[in-house]
Amino acid sequence: MSDTRKTYKLVTVNTAPERAKRLIGRVVEDVKDKYTIVHAANAERIEDVRAIVEREQPNVLFTASMWTPEQAQEIVRIARETIPGIKTFSIPQGLQVEKGPDAVVEYIKENLPTLLDK
Numbered sequence: 001m002s003d004t005r006k007t008y009k010l011v012t013v014n015t016a017p018e019r020a021k022r023l024i025g026r027v028v029e030d031v032k033d034k035y036t037i038v039h040a041a042n043a044e045r046i047e048d049v050r051a052i053v054e055r056e057q058p059n060v061l062f063t064a065s066m067w068t069p070e071q072a073q074e075i076v077r078i079a080r081e082t083i084p085g086i087k088t089f090s091i092p093q094g095l096q097v098e099k100g101p102d103a104v105v106e107y108i109k110e111n112l113p114t115l116l117d118k
Contacts, residue, residue, distance in 0.1 A: 005036050008038070009040045035116060046078070060116070066097075
């Protein structure tokens with residue numbers, strides 16, 4: 001039987017690219033029975049978002065928890081201007097600092113169906 005699942009191409013916006021890669025790697029592994037997610041790239045600065053989104057053409061973009069709500073909104077605005085219809089997800093500010101990486105992984109996994117299945 002062939003796998004007809006859609007592959008989601010993800011770009012993250014995180015000032016700590018190695019951490020982003022590790023956390024997303026855990027999420028990808030944990031949800032691989034339901035979703036195919038490819039972490040295409042990470043933007044470390046808001047100024048880099050447009051160029052990376054243009055280059056990678058992702059269908060999903062995550063903003064990390066180090067961004068303020070205003071910064072996350074700006075990142076999402078840039079992504080949507082670049083690719084109308086892109087699915088975006090912002091991790092609440094401070095989640096990583098307050099509760100650690102496991103909480104971030106769980107938060108993403110809890111919210112993925114709402115984000116990807118619509």
